[in-house]
Amino acid sequence: MGLEDKFEMYISDLCKRIKNKDVHAHIKLEIHDHLHTLKEEFMSTGLSEEEAIDQALARMGDVGVLGKQLNKTHKAPMDVKTLLSVLTASLFGLLVMYYLQFHSAFTELQEMKIFNKSLVYYLLGVVLMLSLFMIDYRRLMKYSKYIYAATILILLLTVLIGVRVDDVPFLNVGFATINFTEITPFLLVVTFAGMFHSWDWNDNQKSWFGIGIMSIxxxxxxxxGAFAATIISIIVCAAIMHTSSSNLKQxxxxxxxxxxxxxxxxLSLSQSYTDFKIGEAYLIGSALQVSPSFISEVHTDLILAYIIYSFGWLAALIALALVIFFICRILITAKSVNHPYGKLLITGLAAVFSAQFILSLLTNLSLSPLTGVPVPFMSYGGSHLLLEMISVGLILSVYRRRKNKEAVSLAHFPQSN
Incomplete structure (x- = not known):
């Protein structure tokens, strides 16, 4: 075994004891440099190379002790505040589904077993969320162009051969019909974060090209006719442009x-829009009175209105506070992210959740004719719940690696003289 191999074996053994693989590359570099500095110092005192290497390793200390210290120092952080707000909002939504299925007059919803299905969606969503937390989000960056191309292709198919269900465009793929426009804003965040994280908006040609990419x-x-998804996507593009340093005029x-x-x-749609009329609400609870048109959307788009008029304004304010806290939390996290792709990714997702929340609030307060806008983490529906949980998984993954461009701390390394 070569003399230098002793260093490599030591470093390899040390990294095996550090569970956070994101810091392995930095730790290997720092320890390698530190060991060589120690070796040169010992050789300058007259020791042979082999003796100097042994003394350098002895100075570094037992690999088990140092590995335990570094593993504790560089433990992968979990954004507990974001996680708890999501889980609490999800439990709130699940409670509403339980009440709708077992303690409401909506026999149609009881037959749909919306609580049973929601429970499955939430559990699957949590598994996906925690799985993505463990995966390095930066792996997605190289697939940005391919995701964009696939998104454009599927949107074209939706336009050409899509079918409408409750005036919402769906793509029929044989075994299922997919509301792809609901998925599109999330996909645009992933693809635009990868494409524009180092975009030069001051270059006139690139600026027009970038605007063209977003416009398609x-x-x-x-x-x-998916107006809600279109508006959300426009807000996403504006957030991506601003964060990637386009000027305000652009x-x-x-x-x-x-x-x-x-x-x-x-505006044309609002001319034929008639709002729903339901009974008077109180601070805590009230009798629910609904029109037939309200029943079909009570567990999806109008879930917040149902909460207001069934559980009272206090319950609705708690639900709103949970979502607002979640959005504020990820906006704060975005400011602390070092990697430009991660910063754009988390900012874009914050834009999606913010736009979705505001539009759903306007709809539930009978101030907007838009449909198909669920309340995040609370409305019934498998696709949007899984999308939202996946998005939270990406946000947690970004948070976990938000400081990765910084050097690894040498606090536990022995200092050379």
């Missing part, structure tokens, strides 16, 4: 121009 999916979604111009068609169609 928005135009296709507007064509399908961001405002793009947002205004992209919003003309969706807003025009929204």
């Amino acid at each position: 999916p928005i135009l296709l979604m507007a064509t399908t 961001t405002i111009t793009f947002t205004v121009v992209a919003s003309i068609w969706p807003i025009w169609n929204l």
Whole structure:
């Protein structure tokens, strides 16, 4: 065995004791440099190379003790505040589904077994969320262009051969019908974060090219009539542009121009919109009175209205506070992220959740004709719940690695003289 191999074996054995693999590369580099510095110092005192290597390893200390210290220092952090807010909001939503299935007058919802299905969706979502927390989110970056191409292709198919269910465009794939427009804003966050994290918006040619890239999916979604998803996607694009250092004029111009068609169609839709009328609500609980048109959406788009008029304003305010805390939390986290891709990714997801929350709030307060906008973590539905949990998994993964561009602390390394 070569003399230098002793260093490599020591470093390899040390890294095996550190569970957070994200810091292995930094630790290997730091310890390698530190060992060589110690070796040179010992050789300068007249020791042979072999003796100097042995003395350097002795100075570093027992690999088990040092490994335990470094493992504790560099333990992968979990954003407990974000996790708890998501789990609490999810339990709140699950409680509402339980009440709807077992203690309400909606026989149709009881037959659907919405609580049983929701429980499965939530459990599966939590598994996906924790799995993504363990995976390095940066692996997605190299697939950004492919995800974008696939998104455009599927949107085209939705436009050309899609079917409408309750005026929402679905893509029929034979064994299932998929509301792909609901998924699109989340996919755009992933793809645009990867494509624009180092984009030069000051280059006139690249600036126009970037705007063109963002405009294509928005135009296709507007064509399908998926106004809520279109508006959310426009807000996502504006957030991505601003965070990736486009100037304010570029961001405002793009947002205004992209919003003309969706807003025009929204105004046309509002002319034929009739809001739902339900009974008087109190601070805590009230009798629920519904119209037939309200029943079909009570567990999905209008879940917040149901909470208000069944459990009272206090319960609704608690539900709103949970979602607002979650959004504020991820916005704060975005400021602490060092990696530009991670910063764009978490900012884009914050934009999705914020836009979705505001639009759903307007719908539930009978201030907007938009449909198909669920309340995050609370409305019934498998696809949106899984999407939201996957997004939280990515957010937790970004939080776990938010400081990775910083050097590894040498606090536990013996200092050379």
